[in-house]
Amino acid sequence: MTQRTTDQANPPACVTLGLEPSFGFGDRIGLATPGHVEAMQRSGAGIQPIFPQQSIREMARTGRTPLQVMNDALGGMRAAGWNGRTGADADHLKTTADVDVTAAVGFTFFTIDPSDSVDAHADDYDEATLRTRFAAVADEVDWVQSYQGKSVGLATGTVVQLNEEACLRAAVKYGRALNHALRIAEHIATVHDQAGRDYEIELSVDETEQPTTLAEHYIVADQCLKRGMKLVSLAPRFIGDLEKGVDYKGDVAALEHSLHDHAAIATLLGPYKLSLHSGSDKLSMYAALARATRGRFHVKTAGTSYLEALRVVARHDVPLFRRLVEFARGRYETDRATYHVSATLRSAPPAAEVTEPADLERLYLESWADVPAGAGFTHPGRQILHCTFGSTLTDPVLGQAVRATLERHPDTYTEVLADHFSRHLDALRLGM
Numbered sequence: 001m002t003q004r005t006t007d008q009a010n011p012p013a014c015v016t017l018g019l020e021p022s023f024g025f026g027d028r029i030g031l032a033t034p035g036h037v038e039a040m041q042r043s044g045a046g047i048q049p050i051f052p053q054q055s056i057r058e059m060a061r062t063g064r065t066p067l068q069v070m071n072d073a074l075g076g077m078r079a080a081g082w083n084g085r086t087g088a089d090a091d092h093l094k095t096t097a098d099v100d101v102t103a104a105v106g107f108t109f110f111t112i113d114p115s116d117s118v119d120a121h122a123d124d125y126d127e128a129t130l131r132t133r134f135a136a137v138a139d140e141v142d143w144v145q146s147y148q149g150k151s152v153g154l155a156t157g158t159v160v161q162l163n164e165e166a167c168l169r170a171a172v173k174y175g176r177a178l179n180h181a182l183r184i185a186e187h188i189a190t191v192h193d194q195a196g197r198d199y200e201i202e203l204s205v206d207e208t209e210q211p212t213t214l215a216e217h218y219i220v221a222d223q224c225l226k227r228g229m230k231l232v233s234l235a236p237r238f239i240g241d242l243e244k245g246v247d248y249k250g251d252v253a254a255l256e257h258s259l260h261d262h263a264a265i266a267t268l269l270g271p272y273k274l275s276l277h278s279g280s281d282k283l284s285m286y287a288a289l290a291r292a293t294r295g296r297f298h299v300k301t302a303g304t305s306y307l308e309a310l311r312v313v314a315r316h317d318v319p320l321f322r323r324l325v326e327f328a329r330g331r332y333e334t335d336r337a338t339y340h341v342s343a344t345l346r347s348a349p350p351a352a353e354v355t356e357p358a359d360l361e362r363l364y365l366e367s368w369a370d371v372p373a374g375a376g377f378t379h380p381g382r383q384i385l386h387c388t389f390g391s392t393l394t395d396p397v398l399g400q401a402v403r404a405t406l407e408r409h410p411d412t413y414t415e416v417l418a419d420h421f422s423r424h425l426d427a428l429r430l431g432m
């Protein structure tokens with residue numbers, strides 16, 4: 001398989017997908033798109049793909065540029081014969097400079113991530129602390145009075161009470177983040193208006209400690225829309241635990257109830273899509289998401305394609321896979337920062353303690369043969385490999401060795417990805 005990583009942008013090929021159900025196939029290496037395309041061809045009916053998708057964090061860790069991400073995905077897409085549409089997700093943008101570098105190469109879906117400005121502990125404040133914290137942001141938040149005392153009836157029957165406490169907590173938790181997001185959205189609009197190009201925006205606050213309440217969702221989204229943000233999708237912080245590289249942890253029935261309410265707000269105010277970040281391997285909640293949103297969803301995956309790349313190594317070069325496991329174990333405590341994971345180094349043994357290659361693959365990547373129908377992978381060893389992608393791929397020896405293995409075995413990589421993502425897409429379509 002030959003794929004291009006050139007300095008020349010491909011002709012614009014990416015479109016906006018609006019409210020259509022969509023699935024993001026982030027690829028940290030640049031060789032996964034043929035497998036993603038194959039999965040779409042097998043199981044993607046009714047769902048639109050986003051093949052070029054990469055966060056600024058991933059690009060920083062792998063040393064790839066937005067142009068490389070774009071060209072690798074579009075090159076892989078064309079080589080695999082995909083003639084349909086694709087969106088292009090410039091993911092987790094935190095600054096206007098992030099917008100500039102991704103807009104310049106034709107990304108169309110801009111995910112604004114203001115989570116660094118979210119107050120991560122707002123839910124824990126007692127009344128006195130909440131009032132003190134509110135006083136500190138009051139000058140920057142002009143909307144509290146306009147919501148306070150209102151109640152919002154949702155189509156689900158739930159009534160969202162925008163009482164004083166809910167409004168103050170929303171202001172403390174999200175006030176500054178909202179302002180930051182609005183500034184970035186304005187910049188995205190200016191850049192695209194000047195160029196006469198279409199775009200769409202996702203707002204993500206998923207990578208924060210405390211769940212987004214219905215009141216907070218309502219206020220934040222309402223403010224975004226009233227202030228002209230071209231919001232097509234919103235990723236709240238859902239209840240339960242959405243850790244990287246493993247299935248949803250929590251009560252799926254309670255989650256589904258909450259998803260119905262969040263989706264009702266999205267319909268009432270927008271409509272816009274509900275977005276599931278860290279969507280890799282969350283198969284047990286997919287049908288609930290698709291049902292609750294009536295197909296108005298976006299699912300974002302990335303790390304799982306990297307793990308499937310390592311599966312190719314595990315199958316074709318066992319000594320290299322052992323080295324990768326040991327290297328990842330050495331990097332994990334550092335690289336896990338900024339990722340929501342709970343695995344510890346004790347969650348899986350050192351490679352030297354596992355004699356059978358199949359056991360090592362099972363401990364660090366897991367196997368579909370061991371997973372009950374309707375569920376996703378759960379082994380914590382996956383997170384040790386997942387978080388350390390940047391260190392591995394930029395290691396001059398190991399990064400090259402992983403790429404060389406994938407280039408020697410493109411059919412295996414395409415097949416494992418096609419199988420893996422067909423399972424994801426089938427699980428989603430069960431709820432549509």
Ligand SMILES: O=C(O)[C@@H](O)[C@@H](O)[C@H](O)C(=O)CO
Pocket residue numbers: 026055056057058091092276277278279280300301302303
């Ligand atoms: O690792 C990253 O920075 C991104 O791939 C993710 O956070 C992305 O937004 C995602 O949720 C993929 O599952």
